[in-house]
Amino acid sequence: MRLIAAAALLAAAALPAGADEPAPKRAAPKYETRERHDPDGIGKFYMGREIARVMGFQGASWLERPERVKEEEPAKLVEALAVRPGMTVADVGAGSGYHAFLMSPLVGDTGTVIASDIQPEMLELITEKAKKQGVKNVRTVRGTETDPKLPAAGVDLILLVDVYHEFSHPFEMADKMVAALKPGGRLVFVEFRLEDPKVPIKLVHKMTERQVVREMEAFPELEHTRTVGTLPWQHVVVFTKRAPKK
Incomplete structure (x- = not known):
């Protein structure tokens, strides 16, 4: 029995901080579909x-x-992110990798x-660009509409640049x-400011800070x-994950 208890303690110690905590229960999301909607939207509404x-x-050149x-x-933006050597950062909805390659030299060889x-x-x-530039610390992951496929409790910073408003889920x-x-x-949201009518971006591709929060x-x-x-044209809305309660 002592051997079993010791093994259990060692296994728990090997887990990332907070990884052994049960996932909190969430209220089911309430999505709504409408026949009349913005032609640049999908007719699905959230909050x-x-x-x-x-x-x-096809819009990668933009x-x-x-x-x-x-x-x-x-x-x-990159300065505000305070990316440091050795960090694991994720560019979700990375597109052509524009921001991924800006962060690459900042995380360095150990990140x-x-x-x-x-x-x-x-x-x-992104893969082709990394090969051409000799970048070795950028790796690609194919996500889904409901999961970006990131390592559990393994990321220091997740960056979402002009993309969250396009998530179908x-x-x-x-x-x-x-x-x-x-x-x-x-978790960092970079969104075109809906509060500012002078920002020349289509309405459904803009978000207010209040809506993000x-x-x-x-x-x-x-x-x-x-x-920030x-x-x-954009605001940078930053959220920090609280440490688990002891």
Whole structure:
């Protein structure tokens, strides 16, 4: 019996912090479909917000447009993320990998950037770019509409750039991402500001800060720790996963 108890203790010690805790029960998400809706949306609504159509891989060139540097100032975003060497970060809905490659030199040789996307064509673009640039710390993962396929309790930072509003199952995706975060890990939403009518983006591809916070209230493990408002068109809404109670 002592041997069995010792083995159980060793196994528990080998698990990531918080991994042995039971997953919290969530209220089932309430989605609604409407016949009359924005033509740029899918007619499916979550908490009053219409979900936008996914931008296909055919639009990858728009993600890599030179004007993006001026329009979005990604250097300011990356600075706000405070990425450090050795971190495991995930770019969910990575698209062409624009932000994944910005974070790659910051995590360094001891860190990893996980580029998750549901479109294999996008992942192929990332793989080709990594080969051309000799980047070895960016790895691709093909997610699904309900699961980004991230390691449980294994990620320090999850970045969502202009993509959460396109998730057909936002509740299920957020649930999986929360489970993937380490205690103290951050879930970061970068969304075009719906509050600002001057931001030249289609309405269903914009979100208010209030809406993002409201949708994350379903996850009590998350704390809204800050919102960065220094980017030209987007706000950066940051949530931190609370450490498990002892």
